[in-house]
Amino acid sequence: MTMSASQSEVEYLASTLIKNEQPVTYQSLSRELGVHVNHAKLVLSEFYEKNKDKLTASFVITGRNSNRTLIKLSRNEETLENDVAQFDRVTTIHIYCVHSKQVIFSNNEIAFEELKHPIDSSKTEIYIKNGLIKGPTVKEVEKSTLPIPTPTKTSATRPPASVPTSTAAKPAKSAGITSSYVSRKQAANDKKVNTLSNYTSRKEESKRKPVEQASSGYQYKSRKLDTKTPKERVIVSNHGPDDDVEAEDDFVPTSKSASKKGDLEKLFEDEFSDFEDDSVLDNAEPIAVDDNIVNEVEKLEVNDETASQTSPQITSRQQSTEPESLPEKEEEEEITQEVDEDGYIVTSKKARPSAKAKATSGKKTQTNLMSFFGKK
């Protein structure tokens, strides 16, 4: 018999069996050293043969006894021959356990000890490699078979689900929208990201532009200080000419109206007459009698009508002076035109040429776009 045990195997057996006096089964040997059970049996039997003086062994006998398969554990080498004799035909005899002769274990104790070692299902590959009999690989078959029915089931369930959607699409034409508008909310949502980004980017552009323009153009000054003065100036400038006008008016229009002998002028004469007539009469009656009489008659008429009339006439005169004076400054021709039309209250207020200065709002006519843009 060739020596099939390696150095490490022999050392392990020697230490456990002889030194520690512990039993070693072929299974524990296989587990400890990670070798195949058949090899473990060989190693164990070899070691037993060489150390028969110190060790005793138990054996497993398989064979047939009166047409039935029999497996028998022989307790030790002494009972082996008797046990073998019970078999009609012995198939195999192999070593089961070896232990020191000085300690005696019952088979039950050994077998019970064997059960103690943990079985790790994740190490099945190692067990198989060491001699565990592997059954037919049922799992893979089950896996491959199971998934197949499930998809068929789901595919069976899907069509009914898809049918409603298709039916839902059909009514969209009839019961739904006549314009065959198809909602693209989802697609729109995807696109929305793009459009939104475009949108914001454009906003930024539009924001930038004013900044550039602003920076290129004007610089901000504290407006509160600046604005007050020009605003006031503008107002003052408006009033300025008017005030001047009033000052100038006093003699210019009166001289002209005097030449025309308007009612207004008569009023002046009346006023004069109040103070001067007496003196005139006293000083030079014969010269001015006729005129004075006429004037007095007119004066009486005026006084009879209303004393109050004089006041509106005065105010109208004041108003009339304003517009008339402006044209005077600009163009004298305009003044003369006014004077011609002198229905004294009305014309004085609505003096035409003064439109630029005073009536910028009212006196303009709306132009037509057609005079600017040609037809295509």
Added chain:
Amino acid sequence: MLEGKFDESTLLKKIVDAIKDCVKLCNFNCTEHGITVQAVDDSRVLLVSLLVGQTAFSEYRCDRDITLGIDLDSFSKIIKCGNNEDYLTLLAEDSPDAVMTIFEDKKKERVSEYSLKLMNIDSEFLKIDDMEYDTVINMPSTEFAKIVRDLKNMSESLNIIVTKDSVKFTSEGESGSGSVVLKPYTDMDKPEESVTVHLDQPVDLTFGLKYLNDIIKATSLSGTITIKLADKTPALFEYKLDVGGYLRFYLAPKFDEDE
């Protein structure tokens, strides 16, 4: 086939509201680049020029140029049927007799559609050349709207005088007068609040406040307004659309009677 989809119905709502008071009927000209409108009010004083660029739509398709003759009053009523945040889609065939307006709720499963019959509108298309303007004013649209609203109470006309350092809006009426003076200024934090004046030549122009009041109805379309003025020339009031496009008003000025 026209199909234009707005991400939000508010844009079209604002546009229609901005022009429906001065123009009742107008042609929407749809091309592959977007939708344009040119219309003149009945008195032919105010011209509306609208461009809604392709970029203003989340989806846009126009195979052939289409003209949609739209009654804006009816269209406005339809557009008001949609919620502000709804999708709005315009649909029209190649030679349409109606235009479909479709609203779709963004969350709920609600789709509403309205069909508007189209009209044959004879409108003379005016040719507007690019002009050189004497003055260009940029200012917040809300501020301009306030000036017009305030001064409208005083008289019928608004006088705009631009000199090198200020813009003066004046309105003089029977009961009194009012004026607003603006000076250029820059707001670094809020550029849209800035007022800029680009001046080549001083300008003194007068406009009818009735028309300006129509113009400022576009205020919600844009934060800023650009006013371009030149002597004896229609003024241009422009609201730029953030999403691409513009709404422009050309307003003929008022002249002195004897001129």
